[in-house]
Amino acid sequence: MRRVEDRRFLLGQGRYVDDISLPGQCYAVTLLSPHAHARIKRIDIAKAKAAPGVLCVLTGADAAAxxxxxxxxxxxxxxxxxxxxHRTFQPLLNAERVRFVGDRVAFVVAETLSQARDAAELVEVDYEPLPAVVHLEDAAKDDTPKVWEDCPQGNVAFRxxxxxxxxxxxxxxxxxxVVKLRVENNRLSPVAMEPRAAIGDYNVAEESYTLYTTSQNPHGVRMEMSHIFHVPENxxxxxxxxxxxxxxLKGNTFPDDALALWAARHLRRPVKWVASRSESMLTDHCGREMVYYGELALDEHxxxxxLRARCLFQLGAYFVGAALAAGAFSVRFIPEAYDIQTMHILSQGLFTNTSQSGPYRGAGRPEAAYFTERLIEHAARTIGMDPAEIRRRNLIPPSKLPxxxxxxWNYDSGEFERLxxxxxxxxxxxxxxxxxxxSQKNGKLRGRAVSYYIEFGGIFNDRMDLRFDPGGTLTILGGTHSHGQGHATVFAQLVHEWLDVPLEDIRYVQGDTAQVPIGRGTYGARSAIVGGNALKAASEAIIAKGKQLAAALMEADAxxxxxxxxxxxxxxTDK
Structure with a gap:
């Protein structure tokens, strides 16, 4: 069957955050630091507040107050x-010090986006530049500038x-x-097609907040906002x-989400903020950046x-969100599919004066796989062995499973050599x-590689609700969140197969904490495994409940x- 989502996307009928306009909506721009590390001596917002169309200018001092x-x-x-x-805390806006180029300093709201941009340029900030460290290997040195003065281990956030x-x-x-190799994973920015965006709306009568945001995990955002504003999640x-x-990227919550809500509460009007591509490159969390120093010991065969490894993991300026997940996975997956029981791995998570680190496409697993496969490939070339054969001699045999x-980690199954x-x-x-x-005759290069990759999916729990209305149509309330994966199609297919409800009578709802009671979102290869099994359990529960009703109506034993x-x-019987 064709994906049910595709028609509206292909016709330009998708509904993204920037497509939404609320009555009375105004527009916000964030003033970002031009310095990698600096002390804020003074912020003067007078000219910005007096600029045409400006409704408010918020600073770190306001957030603290x-x-x-x-x-x-x-x-x-x-x-x-x-x-x-070493735990750090990232404020909505910085009042005293900035720690990377792009750190947030002020939030300007105006009637139009152009007016907000013009006014942001009128905010005067007196910075005192401080020594900075931006390179990962420099951050590991003893004599390098510290990102956080109170960090007892220099720039080491975790070991x-x-x-x-x-x-x-x-x-x-x-x-x-014995072979040695330095392996580097370069830093990258996720660069989603849709930049991060948020619309904050505040209901004065009910003292409640509504946030429209580009999130993979809306219930997680709700929890974070409750901590920021010190109000219950409901x-x-x-x-x-x-x-x-x-x-x-969008599994994390960012200060910009809270800033839009905070400004909306101040103004009693909806406030929209949308990152420019340049702003995204500065403020989105980075991924991948690591340096491994690896060694392998091999016998004559x-x-x-x-295996030995020393790993340097880039945290950026703030230790926030799920940064440790990638940091841990980048070392825990080093063994991959290989039978290596003797190893010593050390890892340091390091602060630098750069944007914060966060999960990106595999969150540590690709980094670990790249390191191990490069190291084994290097060993094969060094000792003169076929790259496939050296792997065959070291793959975990079926006889050693689990x-x-x-x-x-515990591997319950795997046929690595056969694969x-x-x-x-x-x-x-x-x-x-x-x-x-x-290829060489045509002036081109050709290469090949053998590479393994161990995935870890299906994390956490989740909830999927099935609700029938009196007419017999069915609504799936998904705790997962599709942002391109096709959940509306896949989950409807599953329920159609289990309950025999016509596909056209199945509606899929996601991404609204007022409609979906509980959810964990989508990341880490979890939605089909966890969400699908939750749907299976819900379907079986409905069937079991229906048997009791059917038994009573047909005067039979359940x-x-x-x-x-x-x-x-x-x-x-024929009943």
Missing amino acids: EKLGSFTAHLMPEDFGAPKG LMFGNKDATDAAFAKAKH RIRVISPDVGGGFG GKILA YATPTL MDKCIDLSDWKGFAARKKA ADIEFKDGQYRVVG
């Missing part, structure tokens, strides 16, 4: 038994360690071959309509005896040399009732 909350990390290393990390140092050192001492409604790409890694052999067969491995030679082809029947 109203005792608004701030953003921090959802998870710290000490929460799961690792050494205590993680897995494995056994003594056993690893012993394995390296007896190895026939006073906040978050609506995340069509979202033009998320990639992990190419069997890996041990398999526990030194990084605390690799299948891929080699399909790719005409032996014919590569001839293809490479032909145990004799079957549900088939969308109808209840008494087994062995």
Whole structure:
């Protein structure tokens, strides 16, 4: 079947945050720091407030006066038994110090977007530039400038360690071959097609808030807003309509969401804020940036005896949101599909004067896979072994499953060697040399690689509701959030198969905390696994409840009732 979402998107009938205009809506622009690190000596907003069309100018001093909350990390290393990390708090607007180019200083609201932009240029800020550190490896040095003066370990926000140092050192001492490699994952910006955007609306009569936002996780945003404004969650409604790409970026909550709500409360009018592409490049969280220093110890047959790794993970200026998830996964997935029981891995999460880090497309898993595969490839070339053969000798065999890694994963199944052999067969491995030679004759380069990737999906719980109306049509209330994945199609197909409700009678609702009671959103390869199984459980519960009703109506025992082809029947009868 065709995806049910596609028609409206192809016809330009999608409804994104910037497509929404509320009565009385005004427009906001954020003033961003031009310095990577500076002390704010003075902010003068007088000219900006007097500019045409300006409705308000908010600063960090205003946020402090109203005792608004701030953003921090959802998870710290000490929460799961690792050494205590350095917690930071990111304010809505900075009053005393900025820590990266793009740190937020003031929020200007005007009748039109142009007026807000013009007025933002009139805000006068007296900065005292301070020493800054922007390169990851520099941040690890002892004599580098500190991002946070109160951080006791220089710029080290967290430390993680897995494995056994003594056993690893012993394995390296007896190895026939030792190879070393530095592997770098470059920093990147997610660059979703739709920039982040928010509309804040405040209901004076009910003292309630409504936030329209580009989020993968609207219920998570609601929770964060309740902490910022110190109000219960049932006073906040978050609506995340069509979202033009998320990639992990929009699973986090940003100060701009809260700023739009705060300004709306001040003005008693809806306030829209939409990031420009330049602003997104400055303020969106970054992904991937890591440096690994790796070593492999191998015997004369190419069997890996041990692995060492020292990892530097980029946190940026603030330790916020789910940053630790990527930091932990980037080391925990280093073993991949390989039978390496002896290893010693050290990782440091480092502050720099750059935008904050956050999950991006795999959140640490691709970084770990890239490191391990590069290291093994380097070993194969160093000792003169075929890159497929060295992997074959080190893949986890079926006889060792279930398999526990030194990084605390448990693999319940896997046919890694068979999978690799299948891929080699399909790719005409032996014919590569001839293809490479032909490419060289045409002035082109040709390469190949063998690479494994272990995924981790289906995290957390979720809720999916099924509601029938008196006419027999069905509404799915999804706790997940589709931003391109096609949930409205897939979930409707599942329910159609289980309950035999016509597809045209199934409606899918998501992204509105006033309609969907509970939700975890979409990220981490979880929606089909968790959301789909929740739908299955809901369908089975409806069928079981219906059997009781059918039994009473047909004067039969509930145990004799079957549900088939969308109808209840008494087994062995024509009822």
